[in-house]
Amino acid sequence: MNAVASPFVESMQAAAAARLPGGGPAWLDDARHQALRAFIERGLPDTRNELWKYTALRALQQRAYAPRDDEAASRVVADELLRLEGCEGPRAVFVNGVFRADLSRLDELAGSIALQPFSDALEHQPEPLRFLLAARADGDDGFTLLNRALAADGLVVRVADGARVPQPLRVVHVGTSAVGAVAWHLRDLIELGEGASLSVIEHHVGDDASGHLANIARTITLRARAQLDWTIVQHASQDTTLLRRTDCVLHEDAKLDFHALELGGKLARHELRVDLAGDRAQFASRGAFVLDGRQHGDTEVLVTHRGRDTVSDSLWRGVAGDRARGVVHGRILVQPGADGSDGSFYNKNLLLSPMAEIDTRPALEIYADEVKANHGATVGQLDDNVLFYLRSRGIPLEVARRMLVRAFCAVTLDGIQPAGLREFCETLLAEQLPEAEA
């Protein structure tokens, strides 16, 4: 079945007709054409897709996006926007989807890490990316197909065996005013060698109201004993559409510690897939989203236990005010042979207004023995008794509400490292809390 012709699909086809970096090797052109054809056949995911059940894209279908921002390479970006107090180390900066060497600071990382913009890799040495770009993957959806067809930039990061990168690498995605709404597709490839360790801060910021679309696909590989800390600080501008797909594979004894604070965007979705392939691999996630106005947030955490004695442990908090809509889907799949696995997924949500909505679905699928698996999800409101308690001590209603919402989310921020980043997140959260309605 062909996708319904829509302004969105047409604008993507037009984008594909434009030249992309690395247009050269036949395999790359082939892969891109195939992906585009597959996208046109399949279209955007619809709500019959289990993973998109509560995220309808009807409005997006009606939007057309420019294929690129021609000035992206030279746009002036206020330094203030790029700052992240308490974490002013190495950074890789993308402006409207284009890597900016002039704004990035990567010298400090030299020696411990091999880092190359995806655009550069495509241009000069696409061959090592062939396995990634030419292969069709299970679980491709409309956006990952579009990403295969159109990805023009991103990051290729490799950390050598045993290398421990001392400073966190911050990847800053800036959305800033362009002529119109621009769509960009970024591809990240991150690979940590055996025993390597790295911290990454994924930082989304924006300063405008031009309604860009960012489509990011990411592949993360952690070899044996590798350790990756990944922290998302997402305060993109309120009209951005942000779609992210992260596929992680963890080999023996590898460890992924994941934190997320999702605040911005008109539609912000992250599909995080974690494959605990090696024995004793460990994944922990802590995340919070706070939505207001008509924001829509969608968090999908899909964990597969394949190795023995693997551990996953997720704790998410969601807050929605006004007419916002949140979606949380936590799935733990324990494959045959993954004996001794221990998986948990817990999600609590808070509605601050009668029109807000959060749909949460924890799911367990277990095909192994001697497995521990727990899940739980709740949706509630601020407790009137607690509010009255605070007010009876003199704390004004609005302050009391904010205090309780912050406290509700705080448990997900506690483990963020370094402390400066945690404090930044706490401040950001406090600043962006929506007002509750009685």
Next chain:
Amino acid sequence: MLKIENLHARIAGKDILKGLSLEARPGEVHAIMGPNGAGKSTLGNVIAGRSGYEVTDGTITFDGQNLLDMEPEDRAAAGVFLAFQYPVEIPGVNNTYFLRAALNAQRKARGETELDSMQFLKLVRERVKEMGMTPELLNRAVNEGFSGGEKKRNEVFQMAVLEPRLAILDETDSGLDIDALKQVAEGVNRLRSPERGFLVITHYQRLLDYIVPDFVHVLADGRIVESGDATLAKELEAHGYAWVRDRRPTEAHA
């Protein structure tokens, strides 16, 4: 200081207070006693401003202000404090942080300067010592995982920090063993002063052995049916509430 006249209040369509009148002056300790369901807790909650109660008639004035027109936080800033019968647990909100926010919100509302963290810490340390609180409790979330006694002591501790002009103790003795009861009573007695009034709501006379009231009022079926001095509590203990019910209701005249 506090003047309640002909107060009628209902909750969920049910009349609870049916013409209650009471006056308390600074420095006085009034005990409110009565059987279950008489409206004791309703009285405390209506004075403090808990939602869900509908005042259908009567007035409450506090230092000449119409209390019923004020939000709970404004009543607190004016000097009203309710020690809860069931103090709530607030995970994620640090006790010290909460108390500083409360004190400074009140000071701000009264047009006083807010305390900085050093000044506040000094004040809190003094009060902790006076109240015999475990200092460690200050670093925990508000009431989270506290024992029943710790929660009630925390209420009195908050009172010591916030220094209200009118303190209402809603069954602060319930669920306490005798040692905890004594500690709580000592804390309250330390706070007695010529400027501060107390309403001590209790079901049992026991607490009044330790917090000796100036006046005792018996609340039955939504009104005060008997008022007297501390000896009235002893008589109640001896005869039970049925003894009062058989007597003719009188107006409080404290």
